[in-house]
Every structure is written in C-alpha cells, then in structure tokens.
Amino acid sequence: MERFTLANGLRVVLAPDRSAPVVGVAVVYDVGIRSEPEGRTGFAHLFEHLMFQGSANLEKLAHFRHVQGSGGTFNGSTHLDYTDYFEILPSNALERALFLEADRMRGPRLTEENLRNQVDVVKEEIRVNVLNQPYGGFPWLTLPPVMFDTFPNAHDGYGSFTDLESATVPDAAEFFEKYYASGNAVLSVAGDFDVAEATVLVERHFGSVAARLAPVRPGFDEPDLTEERRTSYTDRLAPLPAVAAAWRVPDPIADFAGYLPYVVLAEVLTDGDASRLVERLVLKDRSVTSIGGYLGFMGEPFEVRDPTALLLQAHLPPGGDVDKLLGTVDEELERLAEDGLTAGELARTQARMATHLLRDTDAVLSRTLRMAVLEQQRGEPGLLNELPVLLGAVTEEQIRAAAATLRPQRRATIEVIPGAAR
C-alpha cells in the first residue's frame, strides 16, 4: 500500500492487486450530512447528484457514458461524515477514471436547469425509498432526532422537499468552494495497476487541481443521555410493529480501543441463530420476527465519527409488545454483563467477523472505498488489513463492560406503529 500527498494537498492511497484485470478508483470528500447548513436539509446528497452533471471538459451525461463505455460502473453516495464518488473498470481504463475525477474536482457545471432536474430526481429517490415504502427511513432517518438535539446530528439527511426545492445554484457554488477542496479529499486506487505508472498518472491528472485547504471541521459532540428517550410514529404503509433502540458508544477514532468491543458486542447479540438475542427473542420467546444489531446509523462501524451509537432494530409479530421486548433486551444485556460469555461464544463470533471483513476486501471496489475513508478519517488505510486481528483481540471482559453500559437510561428508542395492520 502506497500513501502520498500531492503539492495541492490531495492525499493519495494506492493498493495494487494483480489478481483480476480490474481497477477501482474512488474520491472521498470530507463532507457529509452532518455538515449541511440549516434550512438546507438533504443538500450534501443533492450536491452529490450535481457532481455527475458535467464539469469543465465534460458535458452533461458524459461522465456516465465515458465510464460505462469503457466497460465500467460508477456511483456516488452521501454519508454522515463523507461523500464518495467511485468507478470500477477494466484496468485499461484507469487513466480515464482519473481524468473524470480530476475534472470534476476542479468544479462541476452548476446550472439552474441541472439543479432543477436533479431536485426532481432526488425527490423520486426519496419517494421510492421512504415515502412510498413501508418502514421507509426506519431507523436511520427516524431515530437520530430522538437521540440527538443539535441540527447536524438530528436532522433528516435525505432532506425535506421544501428545503430541496429552495436550493439555489449559488448555494451549490458555495458548498463546493467550502468543502470540495483538494486538501479535503482523498483519492484511492486499488486493483490491477503498476504503482510507478499509476503515480505518474495521478500527478498528471490531479497535479494541476488548484490547492485549496480543508475547512476546519467542527466537533459535533453532544452530551450522552441521562434519561431514557422514547417516541413513536404511525407508518401508514407498515403492516407490523417495529422498534429500534440506540445507545451512544465511545468515539470511534479518538477512543478506538474503547470502541472496538461494541463492534463485537453487536455481533454477539445478533449474528445468526446462535447469537444471544436471536436465540432468545426469535427462537425462544417468539417476541420478534427478526432482529439486527450494528454500529452507526448507516451501519458502517469504521466509516463514522463521533457521536455515534450501537443500534438494535427489530420487527415484531402482529400485536407485539414493545415494552416487554425492551425489558427482555435489558435482561439479556444484564445477564451478559454479569455472567459473561459461554465457552467458545466469543471466538466463534470473532471468526465469523473475520470472514465478513475478508470477504468485503475481496471486492476491489469495497477495498478502494474503505481505504479512502480510513485514510481520510484516520490517516491509516492499512487498518483495513489489521481489523480481523484487532477485533479478534477483544476480550470477554471488554464485552461484559460494554454490555454493562447499555442501560435503559442511556437509551433512545423509536417505535413504528403499523398504520396498515390487518
């Protein structure tokens, strides 16, 4: 793995792997949902769409056509703390991908027509994923406002239609100017290439991007909860009840060692039929139809900054009793904290986690993206390869201590009342 920084401040990670003739290219900007201005909910995501609408040397539609016409695929996605843009292509198209990313890093073509078109597209995206969908936005959009009080952490990251419709071209220009700086970005390339050749290509395409410094990133921390918060809403399309609960966890970056046990704990609780909560709630009590547990509202344990949370999310059978369910979860967490784990329980959970991590890195695109974010948030892309060992080193004592912190008074809970119950 090679790391270097261009004169304009762009950080670069190169990870060659000649096992298949494909290459992944990603540019990650250090701006996400938490950084969008008040009155402009959904703007980080809308702006991501605008980055595909043409740039100095690329007409509208050209980006898509060049990537796909080279045999590749592309996308972008907006997260709480970052926005990524990526391509995966046959390796003979590497230079094309670098050209395409460099061109838009110099500035997208921001026009009124493209803005209005993409506001319409984003509204359809929200309709198909949230408004026209049972459990739409549950819990990633519906739980943060229960847990958090400040705008950056609590607001709807997809955006209100009013805010989206109010967005202007000058807003977009300002957003680009502030956040899409070379010093605020990471370029990551993984797959089938030669490091020396790729280094030359990176310099050729990105070397002339104007040097601009990263803005100062404010802290988004909030105090932990000291008493339970709970709310509910009716989903008119949902046929069955559902509930999600979250507890704050240590800072994933500043206190990485303190954070890791929670990542393992989520799996001890919910990974498969032999996990604590699946065995108790799904198989024994039949109080839930399904339950999942994960770190971070978007389920990305190693791509999120503070403040973040451990989440549990469950779907209940008709007439399911949420109070009773939460009581059982508390009981199981207490039991885990007090009695510890059974023989082999931790080791097998860690073995399965190792498989998940390795499997993820087999895909060149996932490797490209994860290295980019690890570089951006931690300056440590190589952490990707160390994670199986680090998670494997988490001890039973640490799991028990982590479980002991998941008390009801620190919990934020959102309940879905089924408006379409039969």
Added chain:
Amino acid sequence: MSPAVKTVTTLPDLGPTTTLQLPTEVEQTLPNGLTVIAIRRPSVPLVEVRLRIPFGRAHTARAAMLTQTLLSGTDTMTSVEIAAELQTVGGALSAGVDPDRLMLAGNGLVSGLERILEIMAEVLTAARYPAEEVATERARLVDHIQVAQSQPSHVARTALLQRVYGKHPYAVQMPEPEQVKAVRPAQLRALHSERIRPAGATLVLVGDIQPAKAIEAAEQILGGWAIGGDVPASKWALPPVPALVPAPLSVLHRPDSVQSSLRMALPAVPRTHPDHAALQLANLIFGGYFSSRWVENIREDKGYTYGPHSAIEHLVAGSSLTVAADVATEVTGPAMLETLYELGRIASLPPKEDELEQARQYALGTLRLGVATQAGLAGLATTYAGFGLRLDHLAEHSARLAAATADDVAAAAATYLAPARAVTVVLGDAEKIEAPLAALTPIEKAQQ
C-alpha cells in the same frame, strides 16, 4: 505559483484491451449423481459454497417453509448448534428457493471447508423439521410475506408474473399467508425426502482452495448422500413458458400512492440462443444501463424517476425481459409516453454506431467485473450450471457480443422490444392515473 502540471482537457485513450481471464473449473460427478465444481481464487483465505438442487414444480408454500426450516435441526443438532458450529469456522449457511431451484449457500474461512461440508451433509441427510421450530418459522414467514405484500415493488411484480405466466408454475413465486399456515412438518419431511436429492444437484466451491483436494473432501463427505427414491427427474420438468399474450394495460389501484410502479414484460431468449447477444445489446441501448436512451430521457432529461431499469431474466423454462420504473404519480402518463416512444424507436430504427460500441464495451467490461471476486465467480458458476453451462460460456458470449452488428441489434430490437408485444401493469393511485394512461393505450382495471 503556476501549476506544476498542465491540465489534461481531453479524454485519455483506453489502454490495450485486457483479456478475459477465466479460472479453471475442476469438475467431477460423484456416483450418487452430485456434480462438484471447484474453482481456485486465492485472493482471501475464504471459501464460497453453493449447493443448487433442482426444485421446479415444488409446492410454493411447502418449498418456502422447507428453506425456512432446513437448518432448524437434525437428528443430532439443534438450530442453535448448527449456527454455532458454522460460526466456529467463520461460516454461515442459508437456504433459499426460486421457481427453478433450492439453494443452500454460505461461506467461511477456507480452513473450515470440511466442517461446513459436514454440516451440509448432516442437514441434507438428517434434517428433522421439529414441530416447535416449524411453528416458529411458519409465523415468521407469514409476517415476512405480509411485509412483502405491503411493498409496491412486490405487488407490481406479483401482478406482472400472473399476467405473463398464466397457468404456468412460474406465475406464483411467493405463497399466500393462508397457504403457509397450512404447512405441517410431515409435509416438509416428505418434500425433503422426495426432492433433496444429489442427482441433478450441483455443488460449487470457490476460494483459496486446491480444487482437486476440495473435490476429494466433497466426495468423502457428501458421497454418502443417498440417491433416494425412484421418481424420475422428468416428473419435475417444467413446461416451456407460454408466449406473451398482449393485453390492455392493467391498472392496479393503490390508494394515495405518491408514485406509480410501471412494469412491462417483453419476450426474450435463453443465453444460448443465437439472438441473445444482440438482444442484450439492444436492451442496453434502450434501457439496460444508466447511459441508455430511456434512462437519459426519463431521469436525466425529465426527472420523472430515480432508478429505471430494464433487464433480461433467465429461468430454466424460458426467458423474459422486464422494464421497471417508479415515477411520480402526476407524471405517470408522460413517463409511459416516453417509455412507449423509446421502445418504439429502438424497435423501428437501427441504433447509431457509437451507441452500439458504448453498449458493447459496457457488456464486455462488466463481464470481467462479475468474475473478479470469489462470491461473483461462485454465483455465476452456480447460475450457469443450472442451465447446463460452464464458465467457458462467458468466452463464447464475449465473442458473440464482440461480433454483433448494428443490423443484428436492430433485428433483435424489432423482434423482442416492440411495445405492441408488451404486457404491462401499473400500480398506483388509479383515480389519478387511469385517465392519463387511457389517453395512450387501452387500459383495464385489475381485479385485486
């Protein structure tokens, strides 16, 4: 300070075309009829496991319940023990079913391959379908089906399948809750005994393995899977799918829906048909990828929709092409207009050379992406095996994609993409969308 490097303002050329690298498939059919295919990709120390068992014409509710409870316990292990034992080697297994096959799929640390195969063998030969677990899973499946039935994509697909397949077994792919409630453990044991058999089944192993050794392990562990009853496989053969019968556009009412789900079925051909490559290219040019006419039109120009897509779906008894878009209620008519226009255009006029080349490069390139992971290889090898094909079919298909001419593509489009041949359903707020749709084409209001 002036920049150190001059800005590049033109699109760089592609490097020399990469070759399609296909790994070697090592294959052996065991005496009990199970075919084992092993493929080495040592990128990460894992193994992907896929067992495909032909399952056509199986009773839909019983088949769904069987997959839900296959891992719920054996003569010697409980469901929790099965899951824990698999986890111990970094593994997990899950079962699924479609109208053609049952699939037992999983992965784990390559060091655990033998243990995973042992547990598979245990499940295949000694699954018990305990009454308690069956009752639990029955209730879960009923809940799951209820949730699916609240999703517009599921409702629209169900309606389309019924119209396309009529009385063919493919017409119903998910059971009704009432049918699931009627399933009993004895029926699952009978179905297992009758259909979970090695003859005609394929086991695919991909990963950091030595293929010969992996096959040896599979033979040792699964060689004892009994051949079973004397019902000939032909009893379960599916009849060919019926030809599409064009009908008025069917409107399904979903009160207050903020979007309309447009779904169209068109004819298609199997992977080995001489028209397949040309049809794939025609579909790409029409709506099969982002840089297609239809997507550029209704999304990037008009903003009617987010993720329109058009794809060929292959099933053992026949192939079809599905066109799908979810559009804002108020633009349902205009979105249908543009869809009919783009289908009509590709069916009536030959594509331009640059459009064809772009689609061709995409088709050839994405073939390479699809086989660049262990999971991708395992999925493709298993799917192909279900159609009697092996990975070398990719090379043949590549050659056909490379050779297809604009005339071939125009002929395929005229044959298969003509809007007059489509069967169409639209799920949405009928009070708002009926009149705009009726202005374009005859409609009928669906019975629900």
